[in-house]
Amino acid sequence: MTDIRENFINALVDLDEVKCIDILNQRVKSEEDPFIIIEDVRKATDIVGQRFEEGRFFVSDLMMAGEILNQIMEILKPVFGESKENKGTIVIGTVGGDVHDIGKNITSALLEAEGFNVIDLGVDQPPDAFIEAIKENKPIIVALSGLLTEATESMKITVDAIKEAGLRDQVKIIVGGGRTDEETREYTGADEWSDDATAGVRKFKKLAGVE
Template identity: 70%
Template sequence: MTNLNEDFINALVDLDETTCIDLLNQRIAAKENPMNILEDVRKSTDIVGKRFEEGRYFVSDLMMAGEILSQIMVILKPLFGEHKIASKGLIVVGTVQGDVHDIGKNIVAALLEAEGFDVVDIGVDQPPEEFVKAIREHHPKVVSLSGLLTEAIESMKTTIEAIKAAGLRDQVKIVIGGGRCDEEAREYTTADAWADDAAVGVRKIKELAGV
């Protein structure tokens, strides 16, 4: 890994917005593959998540990291869209109630758009009824429920139960994603698939969408 890559990762982990964006622009100017940059963003967000779990970072730090990530994605998205192809389908993504973590969700959304999907991002801390509303309104192929906190698993279960109660469960595939997700969580929530990092999540969403 070059110093530029390492410096970029460190700047994002340290929430140094100015340096991070400056290094991002340097990497783009050097014609680096944007997928490589996204991989470094993923590595950075893993470290940010660990610092949060260890109590070294707080919710405000997660929100700051999410803000920097949003700026990164605004700059990167046009690079993926240069050869836009016909839409592969619509995906709804959102972070479940009680969780404001949006870094993983934002990376998943950016990767899905790069793959040619239309993405409706309903945001963070969303109650079950908002997911139900989004399914009714947009008729997605897949819904991605995101959350970093252990408590998010319970919210994911409640959300899927609300989707069932609304009579919509057989119309959509559901993926749960986040650092606390595993096969046990998938069984508990009755989701169709789970992922603990963005790249795996996108691959599973593609599979469920039949792509």
């Protein structure tokens, strides 16, 4: 099993779409725990993010990784199943200056499987986009995603803008991404943080009061 996990991670990091999906189908057919597969996706995307920050990967590579991830999640969605219960609306988006959407997309898929209505704003979203989404969708939680170190400042600016718009007391805010930690939460003024999609979903449920 270790070999197939390593091969899957390497295929995703190498952006080998055919090999990655072929191995994924083998793992699903063997009825492997989908959360183990998600953990491997997280490991692979961490490496992709590192390569981008090191200048070894470019935006086109991130887009390719995102496309492969979308296929992965489409295959995994039926495995996770879908909850018929509507647990509330969550607005999620990658903050301004950051075009990473891999972690955000994994989180969105897991939240939908849990029964949340997810409004995905996409990437590189300015504060105004989140403010308008709050006004229009009345979410219980707003999730600010970002992988780059610089995204922390954008998260703070966004939280501050939500405060200035008089909407902060209407929503819970969670910041997420590979570089986020408790210090990030404190600096940005968010209610919670997560650097892991699977563990993050538990935090979403806690914030929503549906544990």
